[in-house]
Amino acid sequence: MPRTLTPFMSINVDQIRKDFPILERETANGRRVIYLDSTATSHKPLEVIDAMNDYYRRSNANIHRGVHTLAEEATALYENARERIARFINAASFREVVYTRNTTESINLVAYSWARANLKSGDLVILTEMEHHSNLVPWHMLQMERGIELEFIPVTDEGLLDLDAYKSLLGRNPKLVSFTHMSNVLGTINPAAEIIHLAHSAGALTLVDGAQSVPHLSVDVQALDADFYAFSAHKMCGPTGIGVLYGKSALLEGMPPFLGGGDMIKEVKLRSFRANTLPHKFEAGTPAIAEAVGFGAAVDYLTKVGMDDIAAHEHGITEYALERLEEVPGVKVFGPPAEKKGGVTAFTLAGVHPHDVAQILDQDGIAVRAGHHCAQPLHEKFGIPATSRASFYLYSTKEEVDLLIKGLYKVKEIFG
Amino acid sequence: MDDLYREVIIEHYKNPSYRGKLDPHDISFADNNPLCGDHIQIDLRVNPEGIVTEAMFDGHGCAISQASADLLMESIIGKPLEEVKELNRQDILDMLGIDLGPVRLKCALLSLKVLKAGVYGLGEASDSLVE
Numbered sequence: 451m452p453r454t455l456t457p458f459m460s461i462n463v464d465q466i467r468k469d470f471p472i473l474e475r476e477t478a479n480g481r482r483v484i485y486l487d488s489t490a491t492s493h494k495p496l497e498v499i500d501a502m503n504d505y506y507r508r509s510n511a512n513i514h515r516g517v518h519t520l521a522e523e524a525t526a527l528y529e530n531a532r533e534r535i536a537r538f539i540n541a542a543s544f545r546e547v548v549y550t551r552n553t554t555e556s557i558n559l560v561a562y563s564w565a566r567a568n569l570k571s572g573d574l575v576i577l578t579e580m581e582h583h584s585n586l587v588p589w590h591m592l593q594m595e596r597g598i599e600l601e602f603i604p605v606t607d608e609g610l611l612d613l614d615a616y617k618s619l620l621g622r623n624p625k626l627v628s629f630t631h632m633s634n635v636l637g638t639i640n641p642a643a644e645i646i647h648l649a650h651s652a653g654a655l656t657l658v659d660g661a662q663s664v665p666h667l668s669v670d671v672q673a674l675d676a677d678f679y680a681f682s683a684h685k686m687c688g689p690t691g692i693g694v695l696y697g698k699s700a701l702l703e704g705m706p707p708f709l710g711g712g713d714m715i716k717e718v719k720l721r722s723f724r725a726n727t728l729p730h731k732f733e734a735g736t737p738a739i740a741e742a743v744g745f746g747a748a749v750d751y752l753t754k755v756g757m758d759d760i761a762a763h764e765h766g767i768t769e770y771a772l773e774r775l776e777e778v779p780g781v782k783v784f785g786p787p788a789e790k791k792g793g794v795t796a797f798t799l800a801g802v803h804p805h806d807v808a809q810i811l812d813q814d815g816i817a818v819r820a821g822h823h824c825a826q827p828l829h830e831k832f833g834i835p836a837t838s839r840a841s842f843y844l845y846s847t848k849e850e851v852d853l854l855i856k857g858l859y860k861v862k863e864i865f866g
Numbered sequence: 867m868d869d870l871y872r873e874v875i876i877e878h879y880k881n882p883s884y885r886g887k888l889d890p891h892d893i894s895f896a897d898n899n900p901l902c903g904d905h906i907q908i909d910l911r912v913n914p915e916g917i918v919t920e921a922m923f924d925g926h927g928c929a930i931s932q933a934s935a936d937l938l939m940e941s942i943i944g945k946p947l948e949e950v951k952e953l954n955r956q957d958i959l960d961m962l963g964i965d966l967g968p969v970r971l972k973c974a975l976l977s978l979k980v981l982k983a984g985v986y987g988l989g990e991a992s993d994s995l996v997e
Binding site for chain 1: 870871876880903904905926927928929930970973
């Protein structure tokens with residue numbers, strides 16, 4: 451889907467920043483925190499923190515079986531959050547929204563349940579060269595166990611997926627295409643609808659790693675026609691410890707359970723069990739209830755601000771950041787131009803290791819990430835061990851980009 | 867400037883005295899810091915009395931990891947292997963003259979882990995070697 455971009459500064463960032471108490475704190479040497487690491491995890495607005503606090507203060511109980519007031523209330527809060535999350539991604543039903551711990555667990559759920567029931571030795575799974583380790587290692591493990599085949603859609607020098615190469619891979623009768631909607635390093639926004647359509651035409655199912663896309667873009671799983679779609683709360687203003695696997699109900703119905711235990715069953719005998727209905731079939735044990743409540747508050751918050759406006763704001767910041775980074779001698783930015791990516795800029799500074807860049811920036815309160823960002827094969831592809839990465843969200847400002855650039859000049863000064 | 871990038875560290879990073887490889891060598895070992903992909907190889911020549919006569923490191927990484935490798939090579943030349951085996955985390959911190967948080971400590975200790983794994987003839991440079 452093409453993105454429609456409304457003018458830069460479509461949201462009132464000063465007002466937004468007041469919603470995030472952590473943005474007011476100072477680092478050890480008295481500097482205000484300049485947080486450019488939202489791709490790793492986002493900050494949480496007061497509404498989310500309060501919702502979780504209120505839950506523990508007022509409604510704490512275990513869910514689903516209790517009949518007392520607190521248990522009823524906790525269950526309602528937990529399930530009501532699921533319905534709002536389902537609406538947020540336009541799932542056809544709340545039954546298609548399975549709570550997990552995070553994107554990683556969501557992908558593993560598909561690898562353990564769907565893939566182990568459906569893939570045999572020699573079956574082909576197509577991934578891409580820009581995947582996070584979480585969408586590589588579960589398939590490596592299945593390859594070792596089952597002897598499935600793995601192929602990878604190549605990444606071009608510009609940081610885009612090579613769709614011609616993808617089309618020829620599709621000729622090899624793949625069973626699954628699993629890919630990231632938005633790269634956590636290059637920022638590339640992949641043409642998910644097209645990739646999914648092509649996969650379906652070739653008879654393959656699709657799993658989308660939406661860890662970076664759901665927080666930053668308006669995502670409609672039905673419009674995309676995704677079979678599975680995975681994302682995490684903590685990158686989208688929600689708490690850590692909870693994520694979602696969206697799956698088309700017909701697929702989820704046909705899959706064996708994942709973890710066994712309480713809550714995922716309808717009936718247990720000494721020697722057998724019957725699995726619960728969706729989505730509970732995949733949710734064994736006491737779940738992260740307060741986190742679900744916080745997740746619900748997070749999607750409410752994002753909806754209130756407006757996902758299209760958030761995307762437009764980040765686009766403006768990213769465009770500005772790329773422009774300013776280009777000015778710094780020795781800086782090399784990886785990934786496509788601003789119109790093809792989200793608010794993520796990975797870069798290197800000639801002669802200085804990314805760890806040193808991050809450390810010196812930290813001394814001025816600027817938080818960037820350094821390393822391979824859990825995408826080691828992608829870094830190998832570009833022939834570098836690591837990059838520094840600055841990433842933006844709804845609370846990021848141009849002023850923060852300016853401070854980053856100033857910090858990079860300071861790094862250059864220290865390393866002469 | 868701030869403690870972490872003392873001149874001695876920048877100097878050893880930019881102009882290391884012991885960067886390179888020794889061929890032939892008596893001991894050679896290499897390993898990575900899985901955290902950031904830093905890589906260090908260490909080659910030693912040891913005389914019949916068990917004294918390190920030459921030491922070189924090679925690889926890539928941040929200023930902290932590369933400077934501490936250079937300082938470490940400098941410090942072990944002329945020392946018996948038995949003494950090298952006793953080196954620990956504090957010795958490295960003393961050489962660097964700085965305090966480090968848990969993340970950067972791994973960078974600083976990579977060369978010592980590689981060195982000790984090589985000297986002990988182990989297959990892997992594990993954290994327990996420098997604790």
